[in-house]
Amino acid sequence: MADTAAITWILEVAAASFAGGLLGSISGLGGGIVIVPVLTIFLHMPIEQAIGASIVSVIAVSSGAGSVYVRDHITNVRVAMFLELSTASGAILGAAVLAKFLNAQTLSILFGLALLLSLVPILLNIGEELPKNVKNDRLANYLRLQGSYFDKRLGREIFYNAANVPPAMGVMFIAGIMAGILGIGAGVLKVLAQEVAMHLPTKVSTATSNFMIGVTAAAAAGVYLHRGLVLPYLVVPVATSVVVGALLGTKIMEKMSNAHIRKVFAILLGIVGMEMLLRGCGINF
């Protein structure tokens, strides 16, 4: 007979993962934002194993929510592929070269501060529904990064352009380095690069980030699988309920206004920023 503690544990993990999938698919950040704190604080798991579970959850959220966002043509595939090139090179540089020279704690502190600072431009535009007067820059023209999507809330097709591509590439490169060294945190920078630098509509940023985080997480998964930091019995309830949460999240996200999604993102940005700052000071939660 299976022991009840085991069943209870699976159900607790499943509940946290459902919430992670829901928030992760609405914000474009993946599920780790809920799963890592719950696993470490309430279920007393080591931070490395919690991040291992979080990486799997990010892949599951990205693929589950991605199947809806891509089908509904909210994801901008060109933006995703072009920016992912920066992230993927940054991740390899980070994991293979810089990890030996950079102190993970210092990096966490810097990352936390950078995230809290980036709250400022988000808060300045917090009520804005769609970015106005955005013109493609030269690179965006060449790369054909402009696009359109049907906004279910506004009931019409939204056409948009992409500005400031080079700074966005820089942010994505840093996002890759962070993902390569810390194993976490790239999702926030992905949304920021598209939202604040490129001035894409919030739903497009969210859906496109949602796609890219799955690719970055799949690349990072190798390290965690090899070091024995991914627990298969933990992963089943995580992946299963995170997908259910993510699919529900896509239904909610498509009907939300861009301004509301940005508020959800701002709150999560503040939480992740504080979390990274505390982790850098040696307080894991």
Added chain:
Amino acid sequence: MNTVNASSPNNPAPPPGTPPHAPIKDEFIIQDAAAWVLRVGVILSVAVMILGLTLSFIHAPPTIKEMRHVTFNTSPVAMYHGVIAGNGKSIIDLGLLLLVLTPISRVAVSVVLFAVVDHDWFYTWVTLAVLLLTLISLLFLH
């Protein structure tokens, strides 16, 4: 009778801001195929994982201590033999592997579609580079 009106129902004028060269139809094929790959990958991997967990609990229910300590087995040979033998834990490992391969397959399919459907060589190379960098990270960075 034979006047072609630019804004006829069959040929509506594009709204202002529409890129003149937007390959709408090809773009849709690429996106729909990608959505399909993601959906099949997620459903398949989660179903395999649940099957593995169910088998584990039927054959030899793991204790909470085991569940918190048993790790992913990276040996493909061990996974193969475990799956053939109906070992629940090996089947979970297989599901996990399928899940990790899902976003990567989606990138791989995009490479082919950018080349074959869109003939967009610039993005074919960009996507191919993303695919290679991702595989290098997955396989060689430990």
